[in-house]
Amino acid sequence: MLPLPTPDAVPRVWIGNESRVSTHYDVSSNVAVVVAGRRRFCLFPPEQGPNLYVGPLDVTIAGQPVSLIDLEAPDLERYPRFAEARAQMQVTVLEPGDAIFIPSMWWHDVKALGRFNVLVNYWWGQAGAASPFPALIHAILAIRDLPEGERSAVRGWFDQYVFGDAAQDAAAHLPDAMRGVLGSPSPERTDAIRGYLARTLERL
Template sequence: MGEAGPGVREREGCRPDALPLAELLDGGEPVVLRGLARDWGLVRAARGGMREAMDYLRGFYNGQPVPYSYGGPGIGGRPFYDADYTALNCEVRRSGLDEVLEAIAAHAGDAAPPTWYVASLLVDTRFPGLRAHNDLDLAAHGVHAPPSIWIGNRVVASCHYDALNNIACCAAGWRRFTLFPPEQIGNLYPGPLEPTPGGQAISIVDFDAPDLARYPRFRDALAAARTAVLEPGDALFIPSLWWHHVQGLEPFNVLVNYWWSSAPAYIPSPMQALYHALWTLRDRPEREKRAWRAIFDYYVFGPAERAGEHLPPQARNVLGPMDETLARQLRAMLIGKLNR
């Protein structure tokens, strides 16, 4: 990859019981939280090597099969697409965790090993009791964010964004993060919305060998990039909608992450609105699209109170503050209209 921009801002001395969540959210930029998870049992085990970390996980594993992505040595650790971008270059399998861990260990010394990747597995579904000594306890901060675990070898999670805020904790192995502000989307050349290797659109640029003749705007993305390398015990706050490219740097890597929304639970993901807009707006004449942009700016992207401020409260309806009752009414109305 070419030269990227500056490193990510760092904070030292953060502890799970004193997380500056409000400050992180208000700042709206990624922050490395050095040593946040240094006291976790899994992190301590990982300091003793790959086998100790694997044995620690086995001690909590409940034996239920785990889904994982598998790819041959030819994919280079990068779950991605086939040549025409209509299918993936890896397959989803299910087996016991022991089989996955033993396969990773057996090929740990290979120059080009196959890829094994247990991705976004809810911790409590397979590792009951693990959180007792391996958790940020975000519930104590008023945040509902059940942790997920990611287990694999030298896997590359291609550059993507998440609609939720994220704290990613490096528990075993080292990871390199390359991050981009949301406005860089056009310079990152997103792939299809479906299918995707992990649920969100990814950049189709190969960060290890970018083809700048084919993707020239990627130079501008790199100029805006921020990089961070995390060792076991470090964490990274990634604000919602920031693009991030994640590389596992060692033969065995484990990450635990926490996703949460800044919006109330009754407000759904804007991805549904994106799909609806692709259906209803994208292919209209340019004049109409400009007019609809002005309408959306007025009702949606401007100040929340603007569209209804000149009306008496009893007349505002959907133009007034959103609450759970109004959200249910909107949902019912939309379902009714879509089913006609």
């Protein structure tokens, strides 16, 4: 029996024939189990994104951006950095009863190798949580095209409040009641952040 890490890992069943899902990532962690047929999985660590030549972020087939690389016939003249990604690629073929764990944000390409395939997968870790992807899109609007001095200042904000080792304690000098969106995770904080963002975006 496969023990799942959280009760919010809802199963989904995928039934089909020979098919291919282009290289993409999922924000949620994933366990995929082959029930019938065979499936090939090709995985890349998150830092290989720049070498995968990702297509449009906002015009996609199924919601997630995908790589433009054909893994079976990569055009290294057009996409030379893929050579580095390919050196990091991990490949496995799953038979019925085999399972694979795909960590959050890992790029993966999935190909069904037979005329009839059944896959059961379990995503977890993002139930009720906000995806970071819209934050990236908003950052392109609000930050990417600023003059370098201003972008550097904003980078400092992100280090202080988001990415730095002490980011979760950035408001430690404030009383709990005054921390607002910098407070500890809670439904109340989530509502406050969503309300703030909605009001801000309405003014754009």
